[in-house]
Amino acid sequence: xxxxxxxxxxxxxxxxxxxxxxxxxxxxxxxxxxxxxxxxxxxxxxxxxxxxxxxxxxxxxxxxxxxxxxxxxxxxxxxxxxxxxxxxxxxxxxxxxxxxxxxxxxxxxxxxxxxxxxxxxxxxxxxxxxxxxxxxxxxxxxxxxxxxxxxxxxxxxxxxxxxxxxxxxxxxxxxxxxxxxxxxxxxxxxxxxxxxxxxxxxxxxxxxxxxxxxxxxxxxxxxxxxxxxxxxxxxxxxxxxxxxxxxxxxxxxxxxxxxxxxxxxxxxxxxxxxxxxxxxxxxxxxxxxxxxxxxxxxxxxxxxxxxxxxxxxxxxxxxxxxxxxxxxxxxxxxxxxxxxxxxxxxxxxxxxxxxxxxxxxxxxxxxxxxxxxxxxxxxxxxxxxxxxxxxxxxxxxxxxxxxxxxxxxxxxxxxxxxxxxxxxxxxxxxxxxxxxxxxxxxxxxxxxxxxxxxxxxxxxxxxxxxxxxxxxxxxxx
Amino acid sequence: xxxxxxxxxxxxxxxxxxxxxxxxxxxxxxxxxxxxxxxxxxxxxxxxxxxxxxxxxxxxxxxxxxxxxxxxxxxxxxxxxxxxxxxxxxxxxxxxxxxxxxxxxxxxxxxxxxxxxxxxxxxxxxxxxxxxxxxxxxxxxxxxxxxxxxxxxxxxxxxxxxxxxxxxxxxxxxxxxxxxxxxxxxxxxxxxxxxxxxxxxxxxxxxxxxxxxxxxxxxxxxxxxxxxxxxxxxxxxxxxxxxxxxxxxxxxxxxxxxxxxxxxxxxxxxxxxxxxxxxxxxxxxxxxxxxxxxxxxxxxxxxxxxxxxxxxxxxxxxxxxxxxxxxxxxxxxxxxxxxxxxxxxxxxxxxxxxxxxxxxxxxxxxxxxxxxxxxxxxxxxxxxxxxxxxxxxxxxxxxxxxxxxxxxxxxxxxxxxxxxxxxxxxxxxxxxxxxxxxxxxxxxxxxxxxxxxxxxxxxxxxxxxxx
Numbered sequence: 001x002x003x004x005x006x007x008x009x010x011x012x013x014x015x016x017x018x019x020x021x022x023x024x025x026x027x028x029x030x031x032x033x034x035x036x037x038x039x040x041x042x043x044x045x046x047x048x049x050x051x052x053x054x055x056x057x058x059x060x061x062x063x064x065x066x067x068x069x070x071x072x073x074x075x076x077x078x079x080x081x082x083x084x085x086x087x088x089x090x091x092x093x094x095x096x097x098x099x100x101x102x103x104x105x106x107x108x109x110x111x112x113x114x115x116x117x118x119x120x121x122x123x124x125x126x127x128x129x130x131x132x133x134x135x136x137x138x139x140x141x142x143x144x145x146x147x148x149x150x151x152x153x154x155x156x157x158x159x160x161x162x163x164x165x166x167x168x169x170x171x172x173x174x175x176x177x178x179x180x181x182x183x184x185x186x187x188x189x190x191x192x193x194x195x196x197x198x199x200x201x202x203x204x205x206x207x208x209x210x211x212x213x214x215x216x217x218x219x220x221x222x223x224x225x226x227x228x229x230x231x232x233x234x235x236x237x238x239x240x241x242x243x244x245x246x247x248x249x250x251x252x253x254x255x256x257x258x259x260x261x262x263x264x265x266x267x268x269x270x271x272x273x274x275x276x277x278x279x280x281x282x283x284x285x286x287x288x289x290x291x292x293x294x295x296x297x298x299x300x301x302x303x304x305x306x307x308x309x310x311x312x313x314x315x316x317x318x319x320x321x322x323x324x325x326x327x328x329x330x331x332x333x334x335x336x337x338x339x340x341x342x343x344x345x346x347x348x349x350x351x352x353x354x355x356x357x358x359x360x361x362x363x364x365x366x367x368x369x370x371x372x373x374x375x376x377x378x379x380x381x382x383x384x385x386x387x388x389x390x391x392x393x394x395x396x397x398x399x400x401x402x403x404x405x406x407x408x409x410x411x412x413x414x415x416x417x418x419x420x421x422x423x424x425x426x427x428x429x430x431x432x433x434x435x436x437x438x439x440x441x442x443x444x445x446x447x448x449x450x451x452x453x454x455x456x457x458x459x460x461x462x463x464x465x466x467x468x469x470x471x472x473x474x475x476x477x
Numbered sequence: 478x479x480x481x482x483x484x485x486x487x488x489x490x491x492x493x494x495x496x497x498x499x500x501x502x503x504x505x506x507x508x509x510x511x512x513x514x515x516x517x518x519x520x521x522x523x524x525x526x527x528x529x530x531x532x533x534x535x536x537x538x539x540x541x542x543x544x545x546x547x548x549x550x551x552x553x554x555x556x557x558x559x560x561x562x563x564x565x566x567x568x569x570x571x572x573x574x575x576x577x578x579x580x581x582x583x584x585x586x587x588x589x590x591x592x593x594x595x596x597x598x599x600x601x602x603x604x605x606x607x608x609x610x611x612x613x614x615x616x617x618x619x620x621x622x623x624x625x626x627x628x629x630x631x632x633x634x635x636x637x638x639x640x641x642x643x644x645x646x647x648x649x650x651x652x653x654x655x656x657x658x659x660x661x662x663x664x665x666x667x668x669x670x671x672x673x674x675x676x677x678x679x680x681x682x683x684x685x686x687x688x689x690x691x692x693x694x695x696x697x698x699x700x701x702x703x704x705x706x707x708x709x710x711x712x713x714x715x716x717x718x719x720x721x722x723x724x725x726x727x728x729x730x731x732x733x734x735x736x737x738x739x740x741x742x743x744x745x746x747x748x749x750x751x752x753x754x755x756x757x758x759x760x761x762x763x764x765x766x767x768x769x770x771x772x773x774x775x776x777x778x779x780x781x782x783x784x785x786x787x788x789x790x791x792x793x794x795x796x797x798x799x800x801x802x803x804x805x806x807x808x809x810x811x812x813x814x815x816x817x818x819x820x821x822x823x824x825x826x827x828x829x830x831x832x833x834x835x836x837x838x839x840x841x842x843x844x845x846x847x848x849x850x851x852x853x854x855x856x857x858x859x860x861x862x863x864x865x866x867x868x869x870x871x872x873x874x875x876x877x878x879x880x881x882x883x884x885x886x887x888x889x890x891x892x893x894x895x896x897x898x899x900x901x902x903x904x905x906x907x908x909x910x911x912x913x914x915x916x917x918x919x920x921x922x923x924x925x926x927x928x929x930x931x932x933x934x935x936x937x938x939x940x941x942x943x944x
Contacts, residue, residue: 101712102829146661159665160636177918182859183624183633183827185897185913186941187677187922191635191668195661215718239577241600241689281718283769340657342578372659373578409660416662427662432651435928436664442924454663 001040005061009043009085012053017044017091028068028086032133032324033419034335034383035076039066039086046091048166048174048204055172055202058085058448066450067198069110069138072131074336075417077145077197081452087202089140095119096205103210104163104180109140109203116208125210128155131413132321140203146195148413150246150320151277153371157413159194161209167193167201170449180207192439197415198450200443214279217245218289219307219316222274222296223267227251227354230272231346233299234370238343242291246277247371248320254327254365254378261326264319265312270302274370275320323367324378331363331380335392338414339403343373352402353377360395362388374412375403401426416454424456486517488537489561492529493519497567508562510542510939511555511903518562524642524650524681527563531679532648534561534934542936543679545586545614549621551813552899553674554911557938563679565616571595572682573656580639580656582684585616601687604631608809616680622672626723626763626805629858634671637686641667643678646930656684669925676940677929691765694722695775696793696802699782700757704841706785707758708834711857713781714762715830719774723763724857725805728841729756731852735804739814743807746800752791753801760787762857763802808854812864813900818850820870822878822901822909824885826861828894836892837861843884847877875905886913912941 001020009018019025019042029038040063045051058065064084071078080086093110100123105116113134116127130149131137137147143165148157155161164178178190193200224230230249237247250258251272259266266273274296278288289306296304307313327334341349350366353375357364365378377399381388400410404426411420424433437455444450489498499505499518508518516539521527534541539560544550546566568586575581576599583592589603590611596602604627607618619634631637640654643666653666670677701707707726714724732755734740735748753759760782764774775792782790793801804811813821828836833855840863844851853863865881867874882898889896896913916922919942926933926944938944 099829099831101831103715104829146665148659148661152659156632156636157659157661159668160632175918175921177921179827179893179895181827181829181893181895183622183825183895184916185895186916186919187673187925188635188668188671189918189921189925191665191671192925195665212716212718212720235577238579241579243689280720281766281770281773283773284766287767287769340655340659342575342580342657344575344577369659373657374659408657409655409662411662412657412659413661420662424663427655428652431649432653432663435645435649435651435653435666438928439664439666439925442928443921 002061005057005063006041008057009041009054012057013043013045013050028071029079031071031073031076031078033074033076033417034333034389035079035418037076037079037081037418038083039080040083042086042088044088044091048168051087051168051202051204052172052174054085054087055168055170059172064448064451067140067144067202069141070112070136072133072137073141073145073417074338074414075411075419077415077417077453078141079418081418089138092204098123100125102180103212104207105210106205106207107139108205109138109143111139113137113139113142120210121213124213126213127208128161128211129158132324139206139208143194143203143206144196144198145413145415148369148374150248150369153247153369154243154245155211159191162190162194162206163209164207165190165193165203166205167203169201170444170446197417197454199440199453202449216282216285217277217279217313218285219313220276220278220289220292221305221307221316222276222301223270223303224272225300225302226271227350228347229299229301230274231350231370233274233296233301234346235344236295236299237292238371240295242288242295244276244288244292244371245279246275248275249273249366249368249370250275250320250323251366253363254323254367257330257365258319258323258326261329262319262322264315266319275316327365327378327380331382333381333383335379335381335396337375337377337396337399338411339375339400339408340412341373341375341403341406341408345406346370346373349375349402349406353399356395356398360391362392362395369412372412373408397423418453421452421454421456488533489517489519489530492533493521493526497522508544508564510550510559511906513556513559515542515562516560518564520564520567522567527679527681528644528648528650530561530563531644531646535647535932538932538934540934540937543616543620543675545617546588546609546612548609548613549617549623552621553939554906554943555903555938556936557943565614568681576601579687579689580658580684581687582656582682583615584682585614585680587615589613589615589618596687597690600690602690603685603687604628604637605634606806608807610806615683619671619683620673620675620680624856624860626725626856628856629724630720630722631688635668638667638671638683639686640684641670642681643670644681645678646932646935650681654684658686674940675936676926676944677935679935692767693771694763694765695771696798697762697764697775697778698752698791698793698801699760699787700754700789701760701785701787702757704758704834704837707760708837710760710781710785713785714778715857717777719764719777721762721764721774725761726855726857727753727759727761728853729758730850731759731854734811734817734852737811737816739816740804740807740811743810743814744800744803746803748800748804749797752793757788761805805854808862809900812852812866818866818868820867820874820878820902820905822865822882822898822905824863824882824896824898826863826885826889826894826896828859828861828889828892830859832892832894833859833861836888836894839888840885843881843888847881849877849881870902875908878905879908882909886910890914915942
């Protein structure tokens with residue numbers, strides 16, 4: 001620790017806005033993934049000027065920095081891989097403006113995702129990206145990761161909803177990208193910066209699009225006796241051009257875990273369920289509900305329940321959104337993958353995951369954004385056991401390898417971060433990665449901002465994966 | 478022949494084959510961009526050949542402009558330099574189409590209309606009903622960034638382009654994104670290529686999310702005496718639970734354009750001239766769904782229009798809609814037809830919906846103050862296209878158009894709108910602010926350009942700020 005830097009940070013932000021003691025820093029060494037990296041300082045700016053000041057200090061002292069929202073990320077994006085300063089945006093959590101007629105909101109990066117919709121729903125508007133962690137995660141974090149969520153099937157991911165950004169670049173310059181009006185003239189810089197995983201800039205203000213609430217929403221729970229029937233239902237819904245607002249799949253094991261925790265009324269003896277939202281004007285919804293029911297019946301659904309009211313619907317969704325948490329009751333740690341496959345390949349992919357589960361001897365729970373082919377297999381293990389960790393990573397790599405063979409991608413919404421950078425060569429060759437590297441270097445030349453993320457360091461991908469053990473207790477799941 | 482073109486003439490046939498190199502000056506006239514003629518044109522047949530041509534150009538410091546059907550090369554500024562025209566029309570294969578996954582990968586030189594045909598066989602489509610629809614290529618559509626009436630519901634290309642293969646200004650073949658509908662692996666570099674006029678890379682192929690075609694659709698047209706009323710209807714629809722797939726406001730005089738011979742050549746079908754009138758503003762909207770949904774939209778749109786004082790309401794079915802809506806799709810092409818005006822100048826203003834009306838008023842005043850006939854199409858999401866239609870192409874007319882566009886740019890700035898002049902007569906461009914006011918984030922765009930095209934050989938000078 002550099003006492004001069006510490007004093008400068010305290011002078012800039014006030015002593016209570018700077019953490020530096022080991023027991024304080026421990027709380028910022030992890031996120032929602034199994035990765036760990038401890039910063040040397042955690043700071044809490046309250047406005048853009050302070051962010052600029054922090055970036056200036058980082059440059060002066062040549063210390064790396066990384067932005068952080070709620071720390072719910074699932075790829076180590078907000079971890080200080082090379083130590084240095086964690087810039088926590090939790091004190092910049094103001095909703096600056098809501099414009100109902102033009103349907104946008106201006107927010108600070110620390111605004112919690114669900115809070116924005118909570119404020120705008122009474123005005124008839126909502127913010128569409130809805131990651132499962134939405135009651136904790138921040139919009140700044142969502143912007144960094146280009147987060148999705150169940151309802152992105154119909155509404156798109158974060159980048160489809162960001163109009164403009166105010167950012168502080170790694171050289172401490174402030175820039176405003178995009179505009180509140182559509183089609184800003186020039187290159188689509190918000191399109192580049194959203195999803196850049198905090199490697200190009202720290203975001204200090206975000207203008208997002210708000211959507212009008214649909215007139216009607218129906219939630220269906222389709223219950224199946226085999227996994228094949230479930231996945232084939234999804235493939236056929238897609239092929240028939242039925243686009244529900246959300247189409248989630250939970251396998252039997254996960255369902256039982258969730259039911260024990262949430263009591264949402266999920267059937268305990270089924271192989272899997274699909275949780276499907278259909279929305280729009282009511283005439284449209286009536287028809288789509290019927291179509292979805294037909295496809296489910298054709299694929300031998302044991303039962304298709306339509307939630308009677310908002311309470312029942314909320315309960316079913318509470319079950320889905322708390323699934324990761326529920327799994328935490330059964331295992332000290334889980335490793336969650338985020339692979340994507342073409343929807344036509346769902347049946348064989350699920351079968352392959354089952355084989356991998358048997359081969360390695362680890363329970364794998366499956367919670368998928370099935371409608372857009374985004375898989376979240378959860379591999380249960382104990383991170384305190386180094387051998388288990390190695391085996392789980394190997395199992396997970398096999399799943400990802402299979403997704404890529406199916407024509408898919410290694411991450412659908414969680415980001416590459418420090419967890420999957422070594423897997424990037426599965427999808428991109430050196431030329432592809434070199435352009436990305438040069439784009440990063442154009443904005444972040446010295447790598448002072450969020451170093452060693454996304455792009456593999458040139459150590460070679462045969463390197464054995466290893467990471468430090470948690471400082472105390474188990475890695476929180 | 479310049480030294481540059483001599484070198485090119487020696488090396489290019491080795492790369493693409495002599496049959497695919499054009500050096501005859503008369504033939505090269507076809508490849509002019511804003512009056513600048515290239516030294517050679519090549520028609521590469523593979524991604525490797527494209528990369529080789531660009532690599533060669535970079536080594537020799539020759540400027541390259543990729544093109545497809547050449548329908549939108551009039552957008553932007555004249556090139557600072559133009560040595561090699563990269564004719565992409567041999568790159569016309571569908572690389573992958575998985576109808577059951579609703580994903581498509583297609584080469585840049587493929588005709589958009591033909592792609593739509595392939596998708597149509599599976600009751601799918603791309604929401605790209607863009608000007609010059611029957612001629613344009615996938616690459617030209619994406620590189621020009623032109624928008625489609627369907628953006629009202631489906632968004633723009635950035636919302637459904639999943640990935641791309643491209644060649645950088647150094648001749649490096651690279652890819653970005655992927656082929657699946659959800660993907661955050663690596664930087665979204667393909668978003669930068671959309672609307673960049675080929676200044677960052679040569680688009681080789683594009684991966685798309687495709688969409689299921691609606692079971693049925695209708696068009697709704699209501700005419701109004703005043704701009705107040707027509708913009709009021711837009712506002713009411715935006716506030717309602719209806720989600721139409723298109724929504725445009727047409728100014729008076731658009732009726733004349735749509736009924737013209739030029740429109741008959743460019744659009745399809747016979748336009749029923751009484752649907753809109755040259756004296757009135759028109760509110761138009763397309764909507765889709767089952768019979769009940771269609772009935773509901775008609776009922777509610779009609780109610781909103783009538784309560785706002787509509788002069789006339791027409792519902793267009795499958796017989797009457799194509800003629801009217803294909804003209805709406807082709808607004809730009811019809812306005813640019815020499816038969817419409819010898820010196821059509823089209824401005825694009827993007828503004829927040831609440832400011833559209835005041836901005837439209839000011840735009841109309843600016844045109845009229847300069848004695849310029851005009852016609853406008855306004856997308857409900859917040860985009861105004863105004864065509865200034867001088868009767869002659871003279872210095873004097875250029876002066877009036879310059880005054881009008883400057884005044885409109887100033888009005889746009891006051892309303893926080895994004896303003897540009899995508900189309901204008903070539904010889905007027907140096908006197909017009911083609912890309913509007915310079916944006917504060919321009920230095921960052923320069924950085925981006927430097928990464929993809931360090932020597933500045935890709936369509937140099939055509940884009941914003943001379944990029």
